[in-house]
Amino acid sequence: MIDDSRPIFLQIAEEIENEIVEGTLAEEAQVPSTNEFAAFHRINPATAAKGVNRLVDEGILYKQRGIGMFVATGARAALLQRRRDRFFDQYVRPLAVEARKLGISPHELAEMVRSSESVTGGTP
Amino acid sequence: MTSVIETHNVIKTYRNSTALDGVNLSLEPGKIYGLLGRNGAGKTTLMSMLTAQGFQTSGNVRVFGESPYENDRVLSRICFIRESQKYPDAFTPKHAFRSAALFFSNWDQAFADRLVDDFQLPLKRSIKKLSRGQLSAVGVIIGLASRAELTFFDEPYLGLDAVARQLFYDRLVEDYALHPRTIVLSSHLIDEVANLLEHVIVIDKGRIIMNDDAESIRGSAFTVVGSAAVVGSFLSGREILHTDNFASLASVTALGVLTPAEKREAAELGLELAPVSLQQLVIRRTLAASTGDLNAVANHSLEVSQ
Numbered sequence: 001m002i003d004d005s006r007p008i009f010l011q012i013a014e015e016i017e018n019e020i021v022e023g024t025l026a027e028e029a030q031v032p033s034t035n036e037f038a039a040f041h042r043i044n045p046a047t048a049a050k051g052v053n054r055l056v057d058e059g060i061l062y063k064q065r066g067i068g069m070f071v072a073t074g075a076r077a078a079l080l081q082r083r084r085d086r087f088f089d090q091y092v093r094p095l096a097v098e099a100r101k102l103g104i105s106p107h108e109l110a111e112m113v114r115s116s117e118s119v120t121g122g123t124p
Numbered sequence: 125m126t127s128v129i130e131t132h133n134v135i136k137t138y139r140n141s142t143a144l145d146g147v148n149l150s151l152e153p154g155k156i157y158g159l160l161g162r163n164g165a166g167k168t169t170l171m172s173m174l175t176a177q178g179f180q181t182s183g184n185v186r187v188f189g190e191s192p193y194e195n196d197r198v199l200s201r202i203c204f205i206r207e208s209q210k211y212p213d214a215f216t217p218k219h220a221f222r223s224a225a226l227f228f229s230n231w232d233q234a235f236a237d238r239l240v241d242d243f244q245l246p247l248k249r250s251i252k253k254l255s256r257g258q259l260s261a262v263g264v265i266i267g268l269a270s271r272a273e274l275t276f277f278d279e280p281y282l283g284l285d286a287v288a289r290q291l292f293y294d295r296l297v298e299d300y301a302l303h304p305r306t307i308v309l310s311s312h313l314i315d316e317v318a319n320l321l322e323h324v325i326v327i328d329k330g331r332i333i334m335n336d337d338a339e340s341i342r343g344s345a346f347t348v349v350g351s352a353a354v355v356g357s358f359l360s361g362r363e364i365l366h367t368d369n370f371a372s373l374a375s376v377t378a379l380g381v382l383t384p385a386e387k388r389e390a391a392e393l394g395l396e397l398a399p400v401s402l403q404q405l406v407i408r409r410t411l412a413a414s415t416g417d418l419n420a421v422a423n424h425s426l427e428v429s430q
Contacts (some may be wrong), residue, residue, distance in 0.1 A: 045318055
């Protein structure tokens with residue numbers, strides 16, 4: 001849901017990215033219109049359009065005049081690559097900081113990550 | 125892009141008080157503007173000047189490129205929904221809508237009918253006998269169904285319950301998406317309308333103290349919570365809007381955007397970061413403007429908008 005921490009257009013763009021990464025929005029599937037996004041999230045339509053257009057500029061979505069917006073082929077792979085690039089800063093670093101604060105050694109931390117595999121269903 | 129509204133140094137003084145103190149504004153077509161500020165800040169006075177329901181003491185007002193005063197070309201394109209709209213004594217909502225249909229060339233009767241259903245408004249009851257909320261609903265329906273190129277809603281929600289207010293916001297977004305127009309929404313319920321706004325204007329004591337895109341305002345301030353000494357050194361050099369102290373802890377709201385590196389630094393220092401909502405920011409900026417250095421605040425808002 002929309003929060004106050006960042007511009008809304010970024011949050012809209014991320015929501016669409018998430019759906020593509022998770023496969024809810026398949027490649028070549030039609031994306032809801034900006035007005036549908038605006039009505040659903042109760043946000044300004046111009047803001048919703050800005051979020052969608054950001055993904056168009058990045059080649060994740062493409063527009064077909066008069067029909068609507070679609071997920072580009074290859075969008076999922078591109079998004080996955082981008083997220084992998086950010087994974088260390090976004091997840092690993094804060095994890096290590098918190099672990100150090102709690103006195104969890106790197107070895108214990110690695111062990112925890114390994115054991116979490118069984119909780120979250122193992123390798124995909 | 126041609127402005128819908130252009131004001132130059134507008135001043136309005138009443139016998140002993142200054143209601144507007146040098147207002148310079150430029151509103152672009154097709155946007156939803158939020159006009160925010162405390163009671164008595166000058167919101168209604170400003171909207172009255174823009175709709176020729178009052179006359180400025182000095183300065184210049186242009187609406188659709190012309191002076192709005194006694195100017196039908198301009199006024200026929202404007203709809204102003206006042207918080208305390210008066211209707212003739214014998215009027216029912218049906219009469220009010222019929223008059224509106226005659227006056228506003230873009231009036232959509234089917235949309236008005238749907239809104240009457242939405243708000244469950246009794247059409248044939250005398251307006252005098254309507255509840256406060258039903259009276260507000262009459263105004264909201266006229267404001268939406270008129271589809272005027274320039275629509276002002278001056279605190280249109282008095283007496284409307286949470287469900288009816290949400291209905292208003294939903295219909296506003298839906299209809300605006302299909303029929304873009306310039307909307308100026310004055311409200312105290314900032315949290316409720318924040319996400320609907322494209323641009324935010326905050327007025328305090330007759331002066332404009334914020335005038336920015338809503339999206340550049342979002343995330344333009346942040347709150348840091350942690351040990352007072354650590355918070356102090358982390359924020360050194362930043363413009364501080366507000367400080368709360370509790371024992372050795374401090375919660376400080378500062379202007380600016382943190383880089384990912386700074387966020388990491390905050391986390392490594394054991395500081396907690398929290399976003400600041402538009403409503404919180406407006407409160408802080410209004411209080412800062414009335415107690416602190418007005419120019420510093422105004423200058424900062426210029427930096428944010430660039």
